[in-house]
Amino acid sequence: MRRGFGRALLAGVALGLGIAGAVSADEARGEKVDGYAEWHTDGCLIADGQKVCPAPRVKFKGAGEARDLASVPLGYELKAKGMRQPDGTLLAAEIEAKPNNPALFEGEIKTATDSLEQRAREAGRFVEGEGSAKPMNVGRLYEDGPYVERVRRIVDNLLPPYLHPEDVRIYVIENKEWNAFAMGNYSIYVFTGLLDDMDDDEVAIILGHELVHATHEHSRRQFKKDMWVQLATLGALAATSSIDDDTKKVIASLAVLGASTAYQSGYGRSMEDQADRVGLRYAYEAGYDITKGPRLWNRFAKKYGEGSKVVNFFFGDHSQSAARAAKLEKEIAFNYPEGPKADGPARQARPVQPAAVSTSVAASPVAVPAGAQALAATTGGPAARSTRRTEIKAGMTEDEVRSALGPPDAELLFGEKTRWTYPDLTVVFEKGKVTEVRF
Numbered sequence: 001m002r003r004g005f006g007r008a009l010l011a012g013v014a015l016g017l018g019i020a021g022a023v024s025a026d027e028a029r030g031e032k033v034d035g036y037a038e039w040h041t042d043g044c045l046i047a048d049g050q051k052v053c054p055a056p057r058v059k060f061k062g063a064g065e066a067r068d069l070a071s072v073p074l075g076y077e078l079k080a081k082g083m084r085q086p087d088g089t090l091l092a093a094e095i096e097a098k099p100n101n102p103a104l105f106e107g108e109i110k111t112a113t114d115s116l117e118q119r120a121r122e123a124g125r126f127v128e129g130e131g132s133a134k135p136m137n138v139g140r141l142y143e144d145g146p147y148v149e150r151v152r153r154i155v156d157n158l159l160p161p162y163l164h165p166e167d168v169r170i171y172v173i174e175n176k177e178w179n180a181f182a183m184g185n186y187s188i189y190v191f192t193g194l195l196d197d198m199d200d201d202e203v204a205i206i207l208g209h210e211l212v213h214a215t216h217e218h219s220r221r222q223f224k225k226d227m228w229v230q231l232a233t234l235g236a237l238a239a240t241s242s243i244d245d246d247t248k249k250v251i252a253s254l255a256v257l258g259a260s261t262a263y264q265s266g267y268g269r270s271m272e273d274q275a276d277r278v279g280l281r282y283a284y285e286a287g288y289d290i291t292k293g294p295r296l297w298n299r300f301a302k303k304y305g306e307g308s309k310v311v312n313f314f315f316g317d318h319s320q321s322a323a324r325a326a327k328l329e330k331e332i333a334f335n336y337p338e339g340p341k342a343d344g345p346a347r348q349a350r351p352v353q354p355a356a357v358s359t360s361v362a363a364s365p366v367a368v369p370a371g372a373q374a375l376a377a378t379t380g381g382p383a384a385r386s387t388r389r390t391e392i393k394a395g396m397t398e399d400e401v402r403s404a405l406g407p408p409d410a411e412l413l414f415g416e417k418t419r420w421t422y423p424d425l426t427v428v429f430e431k432g433k434v435t436e437v438r439f
Contacts, residue, residue, distance in 0.1 A: 033080040033090055035216060035278065036100065037072045038160040039285060044089070045069060047078040048274065049281040050335070051089045055082060059094045066097035075100055075162035088335040113185040117169070126173050126189065139175035139191070147172040151190050154204050157286040157345045158211055178300065182210045184217075202296050204288040204346065208279030216274060277331065284336055287344015291332060291410045291421075294325045301325075339410060339421060392427060396434045401427055 035048030044053035054060070054069050066072045077100050082092035120126050126138040142148055148170050156165045169187045173179075176193040183189075188210070195203065284290045340347065391404050401420065408420035408427075418429040428436040 030081065031084050031090060033078070033092075035078060035274070036160075037074050037076045037078045037097065038162070038278075038281075039074070040070070043070060045072060045078065046281060046285075047080065049278040052078070052080045052082075052092050052095070053089050054095065055091050055093045058092055061094075061096045063098035065099075069095060069097075072097045073099075073162075074160065110185055113183045113187070117183065117185065117187045120171075126171075139173040142172040142174065145172075147190075147192060147195055150195065150200075151188070151203070151207070154200060154207060154346075155188060155211070157288075158204060158208050158282045160215065160282065160285075163215070178303065180206055180210050182207075182214045184214050186214055198296075200346070201283075201289040201292050204283045204286060205280065205290065205293050205296060208282035208286075209275045210279070211282060212275040212278040213271070216271075216278065276328070280328075280331065280336075284341055285344060287341050287347030289340045289410065290336055291339055293328045293332065295411075297325045297328060333419075392425070392434060392437050394434050394436075398429060398432055401429075401434065 033048040033050050033052055037045050037047050039046035041051065044051050046052070052069075058069075060068055062068070062072070064073070064076070066076060072078065076097050079096045080090060080092040081094045082090050085091050120141055121143070123141075125141050128136045128138050151172060152165075152170045155168055155170060159165065159168065163186075167186050171187065171189045172195070173189055173191050175191040177191055178194040178197065179191040180194060181189050188207070190203075190207070194206065198206075280290055280293065392401055398418075398420075405422055405427075408422055410421040411418065417435075418432075420427045420429070426438040427434060428438070
């Protein structure tokens, strides 16, 4: 079995985009990381969405091929404890790495999700609550076409290196709601409503969150946690250390039921926070604009309200949207202050947008649409901004900066500060007034 494949029952649809656990250097003492090794970088590892580097006298405990941090294979389980540095790095004094071996209930869970996927394909639609008294048709299932091709491209960019595109199957469900989920067997489902209303960066942030539920075994962990209670209630176990054939049948039955309904249930807060945190890392490494995260979460809150019971699967076991957006802003400011990763695959493949083209058609072989020329003339293209950037002074208001430079390419909020990014400069506001200009 490929490492990391088939580890979870169902990655449910808690689409929250807030990130918990991002704290300042003064607040971060003795922090822990518990996840999987997903990228090697500059003698360090990315795990649990965080950069982990060894302290000078690190205590390393490895199993399998892991002899030191540099030799840890991607996909291995990794735990670390250390001190958070000003740049967001965790300087680890203790590190433990071991293979991600098959776990309890994994076989039954994968069988259940494979069966559910196959039945959905045969029916040509996805059904909520399959096996329950009142199943509900969620929508028609698409296996190919423009929607599927778009999701395929985004997911391929998001996958950590130890997974491969052929491990993942993509489906689109015809439904106007904003929703997506991923099963533990790495079949991914996205609603047409979400794809119609969001750009690739926004879809990537959402799918990053959902993908983490599968890569980090959240459904299996939640299933394992709940299973003993369910089995004990049914009187299926004489002792938790003994699983006979009858018990396996009960587990399989419960796994099938869970596979068809868990996508509305969400996970515990710690798992949702990890999905937010690591999912943001997936989107960042792929080159998507993670600074859109706070605004995206606010869009969900505006559309569905605070913790609506009707659409609880969008919120899971999370705090209120305002608090979650603030946590996301803080995580971005702390770990991704430079914004999107310039060399991510999504950035490399992205076509040049009209706003980035010179407004001088004679000087460029690319024809600029009339609408784009009018917009550039009104807001100012890169050349115009360069000639006016020295006009931006401390104390100027947001309206004054917008009048001089036009609207920013990206806006990031963190606390009382706001950062506007342009192609050739960044403007930082505090309480609505310019405090810093970076060239």
